[in-house]
Amino acid sequence: MKHQLEIRHFKYFLAVAEELHFRKAADRLFISQPGLSRQIKQMENELGIILFERNSRKVKLTAAGVFLQEELKSHLQNLDNILNRANHISSGLQGKLKLGYVGSAMHGIIPELLPKFKDKYPEVVFSLSEMDNKAQIKSLLDHNLDIGFVRIERVPRNIEIRPIFNDTFSLVLPKNHVLNSSNFKELNQVKDEPFILFEGTYSNSYYEKVMQIFDDSGFIPLVSHYTVNASSIYRLVENNFGLSIVPTSLKRGYDMDIKFIELKNITQRTTLRIVWNSQNSNPVLTNFLKVNNIL
Amino acid sequence: MKHQLEIRHFKYFLAVAEELHFRKAADRLFISQPGLSRQIKQMENELGIILFERNSRKVKLTAAGVFLQEELKSHLQNLDNILNRANHISSGLQGKLKLGYVGSAMHGIIPELLPKFKDKYPEVVFSLSEMDNKAQIKSLLDHNLDIGFVRIERVPRNIEIRPIFNDTFSLVLPKNHVLNSSNFKELNQVKDEPFILFEGTYSNSYYEKVMQIFDDSGFIPLVSHYTVNASSIYRLVENNFGLSIVPTSLKRGYDMDIKFIELKNITQRTTLRIVWNSQNSNPVLTNFLKVNNIL
DNA sequence: AGAAATTAATAACTATGAAGCATCAATTAG
DNA sequence: CTAATTGATGCTTCATAGTTATTAATTTCT
Numbered sequence: 277m278k279h280q281l282e283i284r285h286f287k288y289f290l291a292v293a294e295e296l297h298f299r300k301a302a303d304r305l306f307i308s309q310p311g312l313s314r315q316i317k318q319m320e321n322e323l324g325i326i327l328f329e330r331n332s333r334k335v336k337l338t339a340a341g342v343f344l345q346e347e348l349k350s351h352l353q354n355l356d357n358i359l360n361r362a363n364h365i366s367s368g369l370q371g372k373l374k375l376g377y378v379g380s381a382m383h384g385i386i387p388e389l390l391p392k393f394k395d396k397y398p399e400v401v402f403s404l405s406e407m408d409n410k411a412q413i414k415s416l417l418d419h420n421l422d423i424g425f426v427r428i429e430r431v432p433r434n435i436e437i438r439p440i441f442n443d444t445f446s447l448v449l450p451k452n453h454v455l456n457s458s459n460f461k462e463l464n465q466v467k468d469e470p471f472i473l474f475e476g477t478y479s480n481s482y483y484e485k486v487m488q489i490f491d492d493s494g495f496i497p498l499v500s501h502y503t504v505n506a507s508s509i510y511r512l513v514e515n516n517f518g519l520s521i522v523p524t525s526l527k528r529g530y531d532m533d534i535k536f537i538e539l540k541n542i543t544q545r546t547t548l549r550i551v552w553n554s555q556n557s558n559p560v561l562t563n564f565l566k567v568n569n570i571l
Numbered sequence: 572m573k574h575q576l577e578i579r580h581f582k583y584f585l586a587v588a589e590e591l592h593f594r595k596a597a598d599r600l601f602i603s604q605p606g607l608s609r610q611i612k613q614m615e616n617e618l619g620i621i622l623f624e625r626n627s628r629k630v631k632l633t634a635a636g637v638f639l640q641e642e643l644k645s646h647l648q649n650l651d652n653i654l655n656r657a658n659h660i661s662s663g664l665q666g667k668l669k670l671g672y673v674g675s676a677m678h679g680i681i682p683e684l685l686p687k688f689k690d691k692y693p694e695v696v697f698s699l700s701e702m703d704n705k706a707q708i709k710s711l712l713d714h715n716l717d718i719g720f721v722r723i724e725r726v727p728r729n730i731e732i733r734p735i736f737n738d739t740f741s742l743v744l745p746k747n748h749v750l751n752s753s754n755f756k757e758l759n760q761v762k763d764e765p766f767i768l769f770e771g772t773y774s775n776s777y778y779e780k781v782m783q784i785f786d787d788s789g790f791i792p793l794v795s796h797y798t799v800n801a802s803s804i805y806r807l808v809e810n811n812f813g814l815s816i817v818p819t820s821l822k823r824g825y826d827m828d829i830k831f832i833e834l835k836n837i838t839q840r841t842t843l844r845i846v847w848n849s850q851n852s853n854p855v856l857t858n859f860l861k862v863n864n865i866l
Numbered sequence: 867a868g869a870a871a872t873t874a875a876t877a878a879c880t881a882t883g884a885a886g887c888a889t890c891a892a893t894t895a896g
Numbered sequence: 897c898t899a900a901t902t903g904a905t906g907c908t909t910c911a912t913a914g915t916t917a918t919t920a921a922t923t924t925c926t
Contacts, residue, residue, distance in 0.1 A: 281654075282577040284884090298903055311885040313904060318884095323654060325661040329852060332892040332903050339853055340661035347653045354649070358642045359576075359618060366620040366635035557624060558634055579913085593874060606914040608875060613913095627874045627921045 283355075285319040286348045288312055289327060293345040296335045368559030370399040376412040377404070377425035378479070379505045381548050383528040384441050385425050393567050400560050408504075409479045416553045422561045424551040427482045427523075434554050438570050441525070441548040444538055445489065448513050448520040451533040460537050463493035470500035470518035472509050482546060486521055489544050510534055523548075578650075580614040581643045583607055584622060588640040591630045663854030665694040671707040672699070672720035673774070674800045676843050678823040679736050680720050688862050695855050703799070704774045711848045717856045719846040722777045722818075729849050733865050736820070736843040739833055740784065743808050743815040746828040755832045758788035765795035765813035767804050777841060781816055784839050805829055818843075 291301040292312065302312040320327050327341040337345060364370035377385055390402065407415065412424035416435055431437045447466070449455060455465060476483035490497050500518045503509055509520045510532045523546045527536045550570065552561060565571040586596040587607065597607040615622050622636040632640060659665035672680055685697065702710065707719035711730055726732045742758070744750060750760060771778035785792050795813045798804055804815045805827045818841045822831045845865060847856060860866040 280579065282579065284575065284577065299901090307884090308886055309903075310887085310905080315884080317904085323657065323661075325657055330903070333894065333901075335903085338661070339666055339855075340657045343660050344653070344657050347657070351646075351650060351653060355646060358639070358646060362618065362620055362635045362639050362642070365638050366618075366633070371634055560634075594872090602913085603915055604874075605876080605916085610913075612875090625874070628872075628923065630874085 281319060281322050283352070285315055285322075286352060288315050289319055290345060290349055290352070292316060292328065292335070293337055293341060296337070298335065364399065366559060368400075368561075368563040369397060371558065371560040372401045372403065373558070373560045373564060374403045374420070374422045375405070375425070376407040376415060376421045376423070378409060378412075378427055378548075379406050380427065380523055380526050381425040381441075382406070384443075384525050384548055389440075389568060393564055396567055397560070397563060400563075412551065416551060416556075419553065419556060422552060422556060422558050423564060426549050426551055427479050427546055428549070429481050429547075431551055435551055436554050437549050437551045439547045440550045440568070440570075443523040443525050443546050443548065444540060445486070445521050445542065445544060445546065446524040446527060446536040446538045448510065448522055449535055449537065450513055450516055451535055453519075453535070455537065456535065457537050462541070463489065463539065464495055466519055467493070467495035467497070469498075471497040472501045472503065472512045472518045472520045473497075473499055474509075474522075475502040475504055478504055485544055485546060489521060489539070489542055492542065492544075506530070576614060576617050578647070580610055580617075581647060583610050584614055585640060585644055585647070587611060587623065587630070588632055588636060591632070593625075593630065659694065661854060663695075663856075663858040664692060666853065666855040667696045667698060668853070668855045668859060669698045669715070669717045670700070670720070671702040671710060671716045671718070673704060673707075673722055674701050675722065675818055675821050676720040677701070679738075679820050679843055684735075684863060688859055691862055692855070692858060695858075707846065711846060711851075714848065714851060717847060717851060717853050718859060721844055721846055722774050722841055723844070724776050724842075726846055730846055731849050732844050732846045734842045735845045735863070735865075738818040738820050738841050738843065739835060740781070740816050740837065740839060740841065741819040741822060741831040741833045743805065743817055744830055744832065745808055745811055746830055748814075748830070750832065751830065752832050757836070758784065758834065759790055761814055762788070762790035762792070764793075766792040767796040767798065767807045767813045767815045768792075768794055769804075769817075770797040770799055773799055780839055780841060784816060784834070784837055787837060787839075801825070 288301070288305060288307075291305050292298060295301040295304065298312055298316075299309045302309040305312065316327065325340045326338050327344065329336045329338055361370065375385075386404070394400070394402075405421075407421075407424070409424075409426040409428045412421060412426055413428075413431060413435060415421035416424055417432065425440070426437075429437075447455075447460070447463070449466075473486060474482065501512055503512070506522060506526050507530060509522065510530055512518065513520055513534050514532045521539070524536070524538050550565075550568075552565070562571065583596070583600060583602075586600050587593060590596040590599065593607055593611075594604045597604040600607065611622065620635045621633050622639065624631045624633055656665065670680075681699070689695070689697075700716075702716075702719075704719075704721040704723045707716060707721055708723075708726060708730060710716035711719055712727065720735070721732075724732075742750075742755070742761070744761075768781060769777065796807055798807070801817060801821050802825060804817065805825055807813065808815055808829050809827045816834070819831070819833050845860075845863075847860070857866065
């Protein structure tokens with residue numbers, strides 16, 4: 277076959293099929309009548325099908341023509357549809373955003389950052405996974421994640437990082453503990469109590485920062501347990517296994533017999549940071565960063 | 572927009588999307604690499620979408636590109652499908668055939684002609700309507716019918732007509748009637764009995780032919796009832812309202828207390844004829860006529 | 867580190883074929 | 897029988913798909 281059927285042929289065919297009149301169809305298509313006649317004939321040759329029964333006076337669709345009119349019309353509509361959706365995806369109006377976050381960020385990002393974005397981009401689908409800092413970085417590098425929320429400061433080349441939420445630390449005690457925000461003055465009031473802390477492997481820089489707090493208060497804590505998530509810390513504190521220090525925002529969302537005393541006087545802060553791979557071209561990512569004023 | 576997206580672009584895009592390599596894709600398409608690069612770029616401009624992230628060493632689909640690869644692939648398959656079906660319709664392998672028939676043809680055509688055709692063209696759908704001769708001709712002229720089975724001899728211009736089945740006449744009597752095929756000699760043995768006949772308006776030529784039979788037998792029958800279908804004739808005969816004369820093939824398919832005596836000695840025959848509009852280009856019609864050796 | 871190889875993009879050219887104009891042929895209407 | 901209408905055909909033009917040659921960027925191999 278020398279000639280090849282193109283969308284042009286289908287559009288021309290549909291015009292003639294509707295008008296049943298070559299000149300009128302040609303006018304509608306802004307081409308000349310002979311050109312149209314030729315393209316229709318070419319289409320018929322290419323298909324090996326007569327589409328119109330025509331003499332110099334009448335134009336009439338054949339059975340196959342009737343069929344093709346119906347089918348090609350919806351075929352072209354389908355194409356429009358596809359290209360439109362592609363545009364949505366390309367512009368980030370539609371698509372998927374894979375998010376990772378450390379457990380301690382759950383009460384910050386999910387209720388605060390996501391609704392704002394979801395509002396503006398309702399067609400975007402989220403996938404949310406709780407992951408530790410290291411796993412997030414690895415997933416970002418492997419392009420298995422679009423955005424991470426971490427509590428680390430240094431990241432590999434190609435990973436972008438920006439602070440998103442700065443948090444104070446709070447002392448966590450059992451409800452019935454003698455200390456409260458009125459009689460609490462400084463941390464060394466609890467220097468003889470055992471502590472439950474996040475594991476150092478979870479985030480080394482976070483661990484170092486917490487140890488610095490103790491250091492500044494002039495004592496080395498007796499650490500009775502290490503765990504990896506807030507709720508197990510709280511459960512242990514509730515049952516008098518010791519006290520803990522956690523980011524202040526972590527007091528939200530738990531209902532246990534514990535109380536928090538915010539350590540406003542110390543200098544340490546823990547920063548939740550957003551991270552992404554600079555080579556990730558997911559348009560949804562760009563929009564997410566824009567909505568949150570990061571780009 | 573100056574350029575217009577064509578199927579060519581989609582095929583080229585799919586080749587590159589699969590190979591992720593412009594030169595290899597170009598080879599597969601039997602065009603040159605620069606030509607391919609240009610067409611892809613044109614497609615991107617036309618869509619306003621970047622389809623590939625590429626430098627001189629790597630080619631990678633964007634999110635929108637991934638989407639389009641999937642969608643356009645099935646879109647083109649769908650097109651193939653449509654064109655194939657159009658071919659079937661055009662060649663008469665697929666489609667619809669609207670048939671009309673006089674009631675007295677039911678036991679001839681349906682079990683004999685249709686299965687043979689259905690066998691060869693299983694994708695063709697029939698529509699069958701019992702209609703009188705006149706209604707069939709009208710429907711043919713209005714293009715509401717493809718084929719008719721009639722018992723008339725003359726048809727308007729543009730309607731083609733061919734004999735398809737030549738039938739003798741049979742005398743219809745109640746089961747307990749004194750006459751049977753042994754003691755029956757000639758029709759005037761029943762000249763004093765009342766007769767039930769098809770109405771003259773139903774088919775004038777048929778009616779005339781039946782009357783000719785009586786004429787040849789030398790008597791004018793006493794007609795007690797006129798009806799329009801075989802089963803009511805049989806019901807009346809069964810209940811001793813009179814005798815009848817019908818085409819012999821009409822004895823099939825009824826279970827009543829009646830008997831038939833074939834009138835072999837008379838010259839009259841009734842011919843079932845197939846009729847169609849010569850201007851009807853339904854390819855299924857052509858195939859039907861061919862299968863039955865009419866064309 | 868430098869040379870060779872790979873690969874997509876760009877430039878300049880070619881040739882294919884879509885579309886235009888003029889005209890013909892067939893059909894219908896008056 | 898003439899005039900009007902309409903699709904097809906012949907010829908021409910021009911846009912553009914595709915070609916060859918080359919460049920620029922990157923990777924791989926000495």
